Amino acid sequence: xxxxxxxxxxxxxxxxxxxxxSPRTAEEVVTELSDQQAWQVATIKTLLNRLLKKGAVxxxxxxxxxxxxxxxxxxxWLVTETGSMVQRLFGGxxxxxxxxFGQHGKLSASDLDELKRLVDELSDGK
Numbered sequence: 001x002x003x004x005x006x007x008x009x010x011x012x013x014x015x016x017x018x019x020x021x022s023p024r025t026a027e028e029v030v031t032e033l034s035d036q037q038a039w040q041v042a043t044i045k046t047l048l049n050r051l052l053k054k055g056a057v058x059x060x061x062x063x064x065x066x067x068x069x070x071x072x073x074x075x076x077w078l079v080t081e082t083g084s085m086v087q088r089l090f091g092g093x094x095x096x097x098x099x100x101f102g103q104h105g106k107l108s109a110s111d112l113d114e115l116k117r118l119v120d121e122l123s124d125g126k
Contacts, residue, residue, distance in 0.1 A: 004080055005054050005072055012077070013037065014047045018057060019074045023067035 007015060017032045018024060024032075030044050048068055051057040059066040090096040098115065101107050107115075 005056050006080070007051065007054065007056055007072070007077065011047050011051055011056070014044065014051060015056065015070060015072070015074075015077065018068060018070045022069040023060065024069075025062075025065050025067060027065075029068065 013033065013036070014029060017029050026041075026045050026048055029048065030041050033039060033044055048057065048059075052059055052068075056070065056072040057068050058071050059068050086092055086094060086097055090100070098107075
C-alpha cells in the first residue's frame with residue numbers, strides 16, 4: 001500500500017467508517033454514513049469503488065456481497081495529509097504553523113503545556 005494515495009474529503013468519511021471497524025459490507029457503510037450524510041446508496045458505492053481503484057481499500061467476496069477493509073491506515077493518511085498541508089502552507093516547517101495558531105488564539109493553555117512537554121521529550125531523545 002502506497003502511503004501517498006490521495007483521498008478526497010468524501011472518501012475520507014468512508015475511510016473513517018472502515019477505520020472504526022472492518023471488514024464492512026457496503027450496506028453497513030451506507031447505514032453508518034446515513035446518520036451523517038444525505039448521500040444516496042449509489043454515491044457511497046461509487047466512493048468505495050474509487051477507494052478500491054486507488055488501493056486504499058480491499059474487497060473480499062463473501063457470498064453475494066463484498067467485505068471492505070482499509071489498506072491505507074489512518075496514520076499513513078494523516079502523515080500524507082498533514083505533510084502536504086504543512087509543505088503547501090508553511091514551506092514544510094512546523095514552527096510557523098504553531099506560531100500561526102498561537103497568533104490567532106487557537107492554542108489553549110493545555111495545548112501549550114502539551115507542546116512544551118512534547119518539545120522536552122523530543123529534545124531529551126536527541
